[in-house]
Amino acid sequence: MELKRLTISSLHNRIARGEVKAADVCRAALDRIERLSELNAFITVRADAAMARADEIDHAAERGDKLPPLAGAVIAIKDNMVMRGVRTTAGSRILFNYKPPYTATAVDRLETAGAIIVGKTNLDEFAMGSSTENSAYGPVRNPWDTTRVPGGSSGGSAVAVASGMAMGALGSDTGGSIRQPASLSGVVGLKPTYGRVSRYGLIAFGSSLDQIGPFANSVEDAARILGVIAGHDPNDSTSSNVEVDDYVKSISSDVSGLRVGVPREYYGEGLDVEVKGKVEASIMKLQEMGAEIIDISLPHTEYAIPVYYLIATAEASANLARYDGVRYGYRAEEASTLKAMYSRTRDQGFGAEVKRRIMLGTYALSAGYYDQYYGKSQKVRSLIEGDFRNAFAKCDVIVTPTAPTPAFKLGEKTADPLEMYLSDIYTITANLAGVPGLSMPCGLSSSGLPIGLQLIGKHFDEATLLRTAHNLEQALGADFTPPPVM
């Protein structure tokens, strides 16, 4: 059995009819995880718990119970979402032994909907990175070319789905951490509107930017997962009361008359020619299907990276203060004073990129610098939001590349953080504006690496994103299964 050949919706029906056993699907996933362990996609695999859950679903099917919407779907969870009793590391040494006493709302909703949570996936430490090389548990490798990175920070989740270890996965996206690895790994990845999915139980990085979203092999499966995890949560004051659309139903409409905005700022310097070519070809396809292509401008795009790195790091500097060795996680033992315990714990517990960002954020909030950095960033953030408001007066959806290049080599950008930060140049604006963004594969490069296209929508209009993506996916008709690994 190959998970890449299954869809969540078909699986549901086949399990209900008794044609397929959830246990077989789960075993296939576990075998695949085991066989491709070199990709290092998982930090924790829940083999026994997952099999037990699969058996429950099979029993329910045998009894003829009505099966929940994700029954038997094997799902992987980025290891920055807590699950009761399951080690949750956030890719950091500082949480190497942390077992949370509660479960994140999004994960809880998946389990209630019948999903089998197969394990916790590798990530850049505290979701800080664009290559999944900043993990205390080693880097994740790209199944399309194991000398290359899968993107990040949700690299483990992207790879789990791309290589058939899971049918879907949850990631988190603060500046592109779902969409960019989806692009580099050849899967669908969706960052919903800020507030669409509860953040309760998501280990915070940049609280005003973080959002949980799905990875899947098809737009329809992504829609199915989103439908389950979206909606208001009384435990997250920033989660929205806006009604959740029927995403699966919405994808079946066509795109004729759809106004597709193409922002000129996203096609300039730094964009790989092959990426540009594939994205433009997809835009042509949309036009052929009856969409109207509109030239638009998002004039404050050039400020997105500096603004993002001030806001996200400022929030992170506070969010990561709780890892002090006092109550849980790693504690440096040799310290004799409180201050020494704090500094040694944090020095030994955090990796280099995390420390860099904590220092940057601390600086941005310091007395005398606040107005100049954090204050100003908030103002520019409003301007970027304004850009999208203006653009969406003219169009329904925006099309851009997801990342400037296909997957890069391991170690290629680790020496230069600024170079690494630039790989999120097209994804960061959606987080700053709070709007939804989706990445889907739209072709392969000449060297056989997947290329991703990004669709950006209006607040809470995931339905239009999914509809556009589904139409394009059908029109492109390509198979994005990576070649056999090793």
Next chain:
Amino acid sequence: MRDKYEAVIGLEIHAQLKTDSKIFCGCSTRFGDEPNSNTCPVCLGLPGALPVMNRRVIEMAARAALALNLNINHESIFSRKNYFYPDLPKGYQISQYDQPFSERGWVEIPTSERNESGHATEWQTKRFGITRLHLEEDAGKSLHEGMPDASKSYVDLNRSGVPLAEIVSEPDFRSSWEAYDYMQYLRRTLLYVGVCDGNMEEGSLRCDANVSVRVRGAEKFGTKVELKNLNSFKFLQKALEYEIDRQIAAVEAGEKIPQETRLWNERESKTYAMRSKEEAHDYRYFPEPDLPPLITAEELIQKLRAELPELPEARRRRFVEEYELSFEDAAQLTDSRGMADYFEEVVRPSGNAKAAANWILNELTRELKSAGIDIAHSPLSALQLAEMIKLIDSGGISGKMAKDVLIRMYQSGRPAEEVVREIGGSQVSDEASIRAFVDQAIQSNPRQLEQYRGGKTGLFGFFVGQVMKLSGGRANPQVVNEVLKNALEG
């Protein structure tokens, strides 16, 4: 030398709001439970947990703000105050900075210096400004004493997330007693509006002070010193007094006062430097991204304003005017809302405010105090006390008898009439009976009668005493006076 200088004092008061559950989670706020038993992922600051505002906190804070004449902001913002401490589980405290819950309030209250024996010298009404009242979460508590391993530090997070109102005054106090009177008034007001239990020992009301001195008449403030650990009214007043003297002595000696935080040490009656300005935290406040702005609806404010009880100072003034009470009596009677309510419940049926005040402030207070009972739970009800007062006023019992009656009523909970009957009937007021006692008293004391009639009228009291004795204390003194006078001068 002290007259040359003037102290400038501002107070920062933290009041725990007495909600059942914490400000950002559903955990209980009960004091004294097993350490860390009232905790959850939110108040433990576990990874991924998020705060959710407890709506009851808003109501309580609004009641406090309205009682202190503060303007409540329609929209207020929570901020993160960043610092590391083992009792602060998130590494930041959710507080308010820009756009606090309420701003620009005041109180107008009587205040007085005290003489050597601690008595007020001259009450004057003064107005003190209140800068702001904002909301925040309390931190946990570090435990040291009585723990199993003395080489270790322990942390109890039951208090983490208990709602606090921080009430910051303007630097309007010019003496330790002004600060003391303000703090007393603030506590009384918070108790009146039912938002804080005011217990300084358990830490539900805490106080820090900023103190500086300057030459009287100078415009510029001196360098301010922050005083901490002022956890009783006495400590607050003593520490301020000590600190003012210390600063004046330093200035006189030509020293510069460093800007620092000092701790009051009660055992030594001194303040000690804790940290200098350079060591002070940079709290790096920024808006809390996990909480939307706090909206306080105008309708809620109007509703709460309408429901606000009469506040202690207004009530004290009314008691003086309406019941013609002395300043001291009115102040004592309005010290707690329960006492003031009780008083008015006695006055209404008895119609005798003076008597009500006397009985409550003396006998009843003494009994309640020795039993440790709050007046709200007095075994002697206001109505019973009113009946007793009516009995005195109608001549049914003497004041002297009444003291005994009150104690018996207090102990038994039985009505006045019943108690009076039990202890041997009520007062004797009929002339015939009293004349019998008078005649007997005169006949038994011929020598004194002669002396009296010879002009030593001071012996009148002696005869009254004899009559009272013969009557077993039951003779109505007024009637005794009349009958005796006639008989002696007869």
